[in-house]
Structure formats: C-alpha cells, structure tokens
Amino acid sequence: MAVGELIEDIFGRAGVTASLHVVDIDAAGAGDQVPASGAARPVGGGREVALRADEQVVIASIFxxxxxxxxARQVDAxxxxxxxxxxxxxxxxxxxxxxxxxxxxxxxxxxxxxxxxxxxxxxxxxxxxxxxxxxxxxxxxxxxxxxxxxxxxxxxxxxxxxxxxxxxxxxxxxxxxxxxxxxxxxxxxxxxxDPQRTTSSTAREITRLLGLIWRDEAGTAPACAMVRGWMARQLFWTRLAAGFPPGVRVAGKTGTLPGLHLEAGVAEYPDGGRYAIAVFARTDELATRRIEVDLAMGEAARVAVEALRGE
Known part of the structure; x- marks a missing residue:
C-alpha cells in the first residue's frame, strides 16, 4: 500500500479529515511534493510526503x-x-x-x-x-x-x-x-x-517555518536555538510524540479548538535525521479531547517519516 493510502487509512479509522506535510529538513531542495497517492520518494533532490498540504487551515496556537x-530575534538583537x-x-x-x-x-x-x-x-x-x-x-x-x-x-x-x-x-x-x-x-x-477570517496557514508553510528554524535560517543561530529549546519543552505528548519510538526526540507545538486537533514539530533521530512535520486534523465531533485522534496524528507522522527514511 502506498504511503498516502496508509495515512488516509489511519485518519479514516480515527474519523478525521487531515492535512499533512512531512519533509526531510536537510535534504537538498526540500519542498518538492510527493503525491499522497504514491510512495514517498526523492523528487527534484527533495524529500517530502504531502496530503492536502496546501489547504488553507486555521492554526490556532501554532502561531x-x-x-x-x-x-528571540529581538532578544538576540x-x-x-x-x-x-x-x-x-x-x-x-x-x-x-x-x-x-x-x-x-x-x-x-x-x-x-x-x-x-x-x-x-x-x-x-x-x-x-x-x-x-x-x-x-x-x-x-x-x-x-x-x-x-x-x-x-x-x-x-x-x-x-x-x-x-x-x-x-x-x-x-x-x-x-x-x-x-x-x-x-x-x-x-x-x-x-474560518481560515479566511482568522489566523491560518498551510501544512507546507508551517514545515517551511520549522525547517528555517532548525537550519538557523529564520534568524541568527542563537535566536533559532532559543525557539528549538522552548519547543523541546512542550509538555503535551499524546499527538506527534506518541507516534515515535524511544530515542527519537520530538519538539512540537500544539493547537486546539473544538473539532480541530493540530500540531507542528520536528522529529530528530539518533542518526542525525531531522524531519519537519505538520498535521492538522478536523473531526465532526466538537470535543477538544479525543485521544484516538491524537494518537492517529502521531501514527500518521511516523508512517510518513519512515517512508522518507526508507523503512
């Protein structure tokens, strides 16, 4: 089964519709799209998995x-x-x-x-x-x-x-x-x-932001390091972090509104691999606490990263 189908199946079992973007931060040309219907593969030198990654969505606290x-930039300046x-x-x-x-x-x-x-x-x-x-x-x-x-x-x-x-x-x-x-x-x-009337973005743009921060390109190296440090100290772990095995460090930032379960973050592997992730899930129910949705977000993120890693 292609990676896109696997991810859609994970979201379907949790009863959500989601946009997802996962990219290898250090791959040359990162940002070229891997169609969700196909297996993750290098495209134009970049590596990514995209599913509705260019859909405008509310991002809530991810801002x-x-x-x-x-x-951090003002402090460093x-x-x-x-x-x-x-x-x-x-x-x-x-x-x-x-x-x-x-x-x-x-x-x-x-x-x-x-x-x-x-x-x-x-x-x-x-x-x-x-x-x-x-x-x-x-x-x-x-x-x-x-x-x-x-x-x-x-x-x-x-x-x-x-x-x-x-x-x-x-x-x-x-x-x-x-x-x-x-x-x-x-x-x-x-x-x-309504993404047109409130703070919003796309999954692809949020992973771009994370890539810039992790490569020290969103500001000076000390400023970017401050942001990475704060993201690594997030206490909520049931979404992206829950999907990865011990030894993989996940730094992230959640966003939540009734019916919206969001997180953006970076998974760092012991071998040095770094992957920017954005998963924005929508549910029909308006509850803000749905553990099965949180866990599905982490599982989908891991599947996408493993596809990029050839696992």
Whole structure:
C-alpha cells in the first residue's frame, strides 16, 4: 500500500479529515511534493510526503512559534531584555493553562512568558508577550520568511473577544454556559473556524517555518536555538510524540479548538535525521479531547517519516 493510502487509512479509522506535510529538513531542495497517492520518494533532490498540504487551515496556537521566534530575534538583537519583569494581574488572564489559573498576581520575566506560551500553550503568557514584541511585526516576519499564505490576525485576546462577541457573551463564564448549547452548524460558522477570517496557514508553510528554524535560517543561530529549546519543552505528548519510538526526540507545538486537533514539530533521530512535520486534523465531533485522534496524528507522522527514511 502506498504511503498516502496508509495515512488516509489511519485518519479514516480515527474519523478525521487531515492535512499533512512531512519533509526531510536537510535534504537538498526540500519542498518538492510527493503525491499522497504514491510512495514517498526523492523528487527534484527533495524529500517530502504531502496530503492536502496546501489547504488553507486555521492554526490556532501554532502561531505561537512565530511569536517566540520574533521575541528571540529581538532578544538576540539587543532590542528586548529577556529578564524584564511583567506583572500579571486578573485583568490579564485568559482561559486555558498556566497563568490563567493563578489566583493571585504573578510576576514573571519575558523569557518565562515565552517558555509558558510554548510548554503549556499559555494564552495569557502569549498575549502579554505579543504586546511587548509588537503584534504588527508577526505578519512582517511571516512575509520575510516566505510564508505568503500565513495570516496572523491578532493574538489570543482577540480570539477570545471574537468568540465572546459571536455568541453574545460578556464574560468567559457566560461563554462557557452558552457555547455547549449551540448547534454544531452554528459553531462551525463562527469566524474563528474560518481560515479566511482568522489566523491560518498551510501544512507546507508551517514545515517551511520549522525547517528555517532548525537550519538557523529564520534568524541568527542563537535566536533559532532559543525557539528549538522552548519547543523541546512542550509538555503535551499524546499527538506527534506518541507516534515515535524511544530515542527519537520530538519538539512540537500544539493547537486546539473544538473539532480541530493540530500540531507542528520536528522529529530528530539518533542518526542525525531531522524531519519537519505538520498535521492538522478536523473531526465532526466538537470535543477538544479525543485521544484516538491524537494518537492517529502521531501514527500518521511516523508512517510518513519512515517512508522518507526508507523503512
């Protein structure tokens, strides 16, 4: 069975539709497409596996890779002090993990905001870091890196405010009460699920971004190393990381919205092989916790990488 058929079967058994792009970071000419219907093979000197890789999709928290990259570049250029202190109070807290759960004011450094944004996808940390970095710079960074189809529309706070407005809620507590009562078609019509109206990209562009970071081409070597270090400390392991055997190091960044299970990352093998991966899965159900979907993402990623490695 061709690699594309194997991957489609994995996604089909999990009940999802997904776009996937996996590329050998160090292959000359990486970026040439391997059709999903055929076996993975060298094409024009590059090596990749692609499945709906050019479909525009919502990327949710995966935008935080660009955010911390811009932060790292500014730190390395001497424009920001990573030890600068930030006071996080009740008005700053957004839903999700990390600082949002604090009962009291907390003081952290800019560097620790970047760590929390990547390790536990902390929306509060990302929002505060974005204010300091400058939200207007992220679209410019995407353009500089050749990510022509990557759209950055605000940050976590804008996303939350958009969702509150769309359901007519004044607070997050009110939103939590209203949202579960809405029919699925009403939810899917919300702007946050429309790639043309919210932050979005393609699987191919996100693996391009990862390749640039891992080859020290997205900024200086120290800046790129900072981003790799934060991605390696992500705590969520049930998606891409779950698909690979012990000894393979996986650094990644998840993104999640109801019905959307996303992750982008890099698998590094003991023999030096490095593979950029983006898997963006959509489910009919609007649950955010579906372990079978997470595990299917990891399995599909491993199958694609093994095909590139000739295994």
């Amino acid at each position: 935080k890779i660009l955010l911390v990259l811009e932060f 001497g424009q920001l002090d990573p030890t600068e202190r930030v006071l996080v109070n009740a008005a700053d807290r957004l839903g999700g993990w990390g600082l949002a759960g604090c009962a009291d004011d907390a003081e952290v450094s800019l560097r620790d905001l970047a760590y929390f944004a990547m390790s536990v996808s902390d929306n509060t940390a990302a929002d505060l870091l974005l204010r300091r970095v400058g939200a207007d710079l992220l679209p410019m960074l995407a353009a500089e890196l050749g990510l022509a189809r990557t759209r950055i529309v605000g940050g976590p706070r804008e996303l939350v405010e958009m969702m509150l407005t769309d359901v007519g809620a004044r607070t997050e507590a009110e939103f939590a009460r209203i949202f579960p009562t809405l029919p699925a078609e009403r939810i899917r019509a919300m702007p946050v699920f």
